[in-house]
Amino acid sequence: TWSNVLSILTKHPKPIIIDSGCGRGLSSQYLSKKHPDCWIIAIDKSSHRLESIDDKPRDNLIVLRGDCVDYWRLIESAKTLTIVKHYILYPNPWPKKQHVLRRWYAHPLARLMLTLAPTTVIRSNWLLYLQETALVANWHFCAAKLSCLSSTDINMTHFENKYLLKNIPLYELVVHSLR
Numbered sequence: 355t356w357s358n359v360l361s362i363l364t365k366h367p368k369p370i371i372i373d374s375g376c377g378r379g380l381s382s383q384y385l386s387k388k389h390p391d392c393w394i395i396a397i398d399k400s401s402h403r404l405e406s407i408d409d410k411p412r413d414n415l416i417v418l419r420g421d422c423v424d425y426w427r428l429i430e431s432a433k434t435l436t437i438v439k440h441y442i443l444y445p446n447p448w449p450k451k452q453h454v455l456r457r458w459y460a461h462p463l464a465r466l467m468l469t470l471a472p473t474t475v476i477r478s479n480w481l482l483y484l485q486e487t488a489l490v491a492n493w494h495f496c497a498a499k500l501s502c503l504s505s506t507d508i509n510m511t512h513f514e515n516k517y518l519l520k521n522i523p524l525y526e527l528v529v530h531s532l533r
Contacts, residue, residue: 356418356425356428359395359416359418360428360432362416363393363416363432363435364434367434367436368391368392368393368414368436369389369391369392369393369436369437369438370392370393370394370395370429370435370436370437370438371385371389371392371393371394371395371437371438371439371440371441371471372395372397372429372437372439372440372441372470372471373385373394373395373396373397373441373443374397374422374425374426374440374441374442374467375397375398375422375442375443375444376396376397376398376403376404376407376417376443377398377400377403377511377512377513378403378404378406378407378512379396379398379403379404379406379407379417380510380511380512381441381443381510381511382394382396382407382415382417383407383412383415384508384510385441385510386412386414386415387412389414390414391414392414392438393414393415393416394412394414394415394416395416395418395425395429396415396416396417396418397418397419397420397422397425398419399419399420399421399422400419401419404417404419422467423461423463426463426466426467426470427463427466429470430466430470437470437471437472438471438472438473439471439472439473439474439475440467440470440471440473440474440475441474441475441476441477441510442458442467442474442475442476442477443475443476443477443510443511443513443514444458444476444477444478444513447478447480447483449480449483457483457486458476458487459483459486459487459489459490459491460490464490464494465494468490468491468494468496468529468531469494469496469531471531472530472531473528473529473530473531474528474529474531475526475527475528475529476526476527476529477503477510477511477514477524477525477526477527478524478525478527479513479517479522479523479524479525480525481523481525484500484525484526484527485500487527487529488500488527488529491527491529495532496529496530496531496532497529497530497532498527498528498529498530499527499528500525500526500527501525501526501528502523502524502525502526503523503524503525503526505518507524507526509524
């Protein structure tokens with residue numbers, strides 16, 4: 355439960371990195387190895403996808419099953435937590451026009467998503483999605499920088515590995531909260 359997690363984070367304070375929509379947790383595992391001095395909070399709504407993370411436990415990795423939006427609210431309400439980075443590594447969210455309001459940047463809590471940490475990193479193979487997210491970030495007084503990832507960049511998810519093998523371009527949007 356969140357109260358148990360909050361108790362752990364409070365008793366053993368260290369910087370926190372959030373991996374929202376972590377899927378099978380390849381990115382969460384990478385982040386936990388790269389940042390052993392930080393807590394990595396991996397969030398996904400699918401218990402099936404999260405099963406593969408449980409096979410490789412790490413001391414600094416906390417896995418939460420549930421809606422990212424609910425956990426974002428809980429994290430923000432815990433004013434004592436030090437969130438240093440937020441990752442959203444999702445390849446192609448809701449591509450159909452009729453689903454535009456389901457995209458993260460169109461969610462009522464888009465501002466919270468973009469300002470939960472000083473830096474939010476969003477990666478996708480869908481350039482237009484990231485361009486639209488950058489516009490929303492600017493509306494919320496955040497600085498956004500969009501770049502194309504090279505083949506030498508670390509591929510943090512199974513999707514990114516798949517796209518790299520197929521020579522499909524990947525993009526990264528780095529959003530800096532100015533709050």
